[in-house]
Amino acid sequence: xxxxxxxxxxxxxxxxxxxxxxxxxxxxxxxxxxxxxxxxxxxxxxxxxxxxxxxxxxxxxxxxxxxxxxxxxxxxxxxxxxxxxxxxxxxxxxxxxxxxxxxxxxxxxxxxxxxxxxxxxxxxxxxxxxxxxxxxxxxxxxxxxxxxxxxxxxxxxxxxxxxxxxxxxxxxxxxxxxxxxxxxxxxxxxxxxxxxxxxxxxxxxxxxxxxxxxxxxxxxxxxxxxxxxxxxxxxxxxxxxxxxxxxxxxxxxxxxxxxxxxxxxxxxxxxxxxxxxxxxxxxxxxxxxxxxxxxxxxxxxxxxxxxxxx
Numbered sequence: 499x500x501x502x503x504x505x506x507x508x509x510x511x512x513x514x515x516x517x518x519x520x521x522x523x524x525x526x527x528x529x530x531x532x533x534x535x536x537x538x539x540x541x542x543x544x545x546x547x548x549x550x551x552x553x554x555x556x557x558x559x560x561x562x563x564x565x566x567x568x569x570x571x572x573x574x575x576x577x578x579x580x581x582x583x584x585x586x587x588x589x590x591x592x593x594x595x596x597x598x599x600x601x602x603x604x605x606x607x608x609x610x611x612x613x614x615x616x617x618x619x620x621x622x623x624x625x626x627x628x629x630x631x632x633x634x635x636x637x638x639x640x641x642x643x644x645x646x647x648x649x650x651x652x653x654x655x656x657x658x659x660x661x662x663x664x665x666x667x668x669x670x671x672x673x674x675x676x677x678x679x680x681x682x683x684x685x686x687x688x689x690x691x692x693x694x695x696x697x698x699x700x701x702x703x704x705x706x707x708x709x710x711x712x713x714x715x716x717x718x719x720x721x722x723x724x725x726x727x728x729x730x731x732x733x734x735x736x737x738x739x740x741x742x743x744x745x746x747x748x749x750x751x752x753x754x755x756x757x758x759x760x761x762x763x764x765x766x767x768x769x770x771x772x773x774x775x776x777x778x779x780x781x782x783x784x785x786x787x788x789x790x791x792x793x794x795x796x797x798x799x800x801x802x803x804x805x806x807x808x
Contacts, residue, residue: 505517505637506518507630507709508628508629509706509707516572518569519589522564522565522566525561525564525601526561562601565599566596566597566598568595569594570582570589570594572710578593580724580729584722586729614661617652619651621641623641654677655677655678672698727771727772730772730773731776734773734776747779762786763794766780767794778791
């Protein structure tokens with residue numbers, strides 16, 4: 499498995515900031531299940547992946563991922579050919595080569611599954627100085643929803659559960675009381691700030707530097723001038739093997755076969771815009787006329803919707 503993170507921001511003591519993408523690339527190699535294998539295993543052995551991970555760690559065959567990152571300056575982001583905050587787009591490695599930073603290694607299994615796994619509460623809102631939130635809308639939603647879900651699932655003090663608590667830098671907030679508060683609860687200290695009792699105070703040196711947000715704030719249709727079909731076409735032609743393409747087309751045909759014909763035509767036209775071979779193979783698999791799909795691919799979204807209304 500290869501994991502690509504949502505865009506974030508790095509900043510330094512000089513007030514400079516940069517846009518960053520993290521990449522965790524598997525050192526085990528890429529292995530996938532066919533649709534038929536996945537269907538069979540979902541009924542006969544749904545925990546096969548969890549067990550495989552557990553047994554690999556137990557025998558000392560520790561899974562690892564190489565940690566790489568891409569860096570982009572604010573100036574480069576302003577006129578880049580793709581919207582860098584669009585999670586359906588990648589920063590092309592030819593434009594921004596990845597740099598190897600380190601490795602992520604899973605070298606032990608949990609001793610107690612409930613304490614170390616069921617109670618784990620990861621949140622992208624937990625940041626260290628030097629790392630900040632970008633304007634990525636998906637990231638903003640995650641920053642809110644992860645914390646909100648953990649509060650609902652584990653209670654308002656989930657951050658104090660040992661698996662979630664920082665090991666070397668104890669939290670010094672003024673949050674008090676609440677369900678499952680089992681530590682000193684702030685002792686006899688004040689639960690407000692500012693105070694005159696020597697309580698913790700905000701550290702202005704770790705504030706994120708501001709970044710420029712030009713333009714007028716309003717609700718408008720998304721209209722970034724990039725091509726939504728270039729990258730899917732490149733992926734299909736240049737990255738996938740012929741076997742990958744066969745599996746992709748087969749999976750799409752299998753899942754799209756139950757849709758109404760007008761929906762099949764609209765969607766297949768989008769595949770055709772990414773790559774003619776891609777759209778043609780899906781069309782043939784669905785029993786659609788390739789010429790009709792090609793005609794629809796040359797239309798705008800509005801024209802295509804009107805042409806397939808009936």
